Amino acid sequence: MDLVGLVAVLMSFGMPAYVVKKALEHRRERLRMELEAKTGGSPGEVETLRQERKLLVERIENLESIVCSVDYDLNQKLVKLIDEQRMLSGAVPALPAAGPGGAASAAGASGAPARRRRPSPRRRPGPRRRRPRPRRRRPGSSAR
Numbered sequence: 001m002d003l004v005g006l007v008a009v010l011m012s013f014g015m016p017a018y019v020v021k022k023a024l025e026h027r028r029e030r031l032r033m034e035l036e037a038k039t040g041g042s043p044g045e046v047e048t049l050r051q052e053r054k055l056l057v058e059r060i061e062n063l064e065s066i067v068c069s070v071d072y073d074l075n076q077k078l079v080k081l082i083d084e085q086r087m088l089s090g091a092v093p094a095l096p097a098a099g100p101g102g103a104a105s106a107a108g109a110s111g112a113p114a115r116r117r118r119p120s121p122r123r124r125p126g127p128r129r130r131r132p133r134p135r136r137r138r139p140g141s142s143a144r
Contacts, residue, residue, distance in 0.1 A: 036042060
């Protein structure tokens with residue numbers, strides 16, 4: 001057998017095997033990438049993102065507690081200020097704050113009769129109706 005015959009035999013059996021091997025490698029790589037896309041990346045990256053999310057949730061909870069406590073404190077100070085203004089004006093004796101809704105409950109419990117609000121006139125939904133424009137009189141025409 002000569003060298004050309006040997007190369008021809010090896011190429012005829014080796015080339016299809018090589019093509020099949022490359023196709024399988026490509027399929028395996030594609031499936032691995034799809035799996036990473038579904039799960040969110042590599043395991044190390046996922047763990048890093050979970051830790052970062054945990055820290056962000058803790059920060060949000062901390063900020064919420066600060067905002068809520070400041071809001072409650074401000075409401076208490078407003079109730080106290082309103083009561084002091086009422087005492088100074090002598091209009092109504094000061095009432096103790098009744099909790100978180102202190103300003104609203106103090107205003108409602110002042111003893112003064114509550115004013116009834118008139119209901120607003122209801123309009124039918126739909127397109128707006130235009131009023132007709134007044135007609136212009138031409139100069140020199142007489143009024144009828």
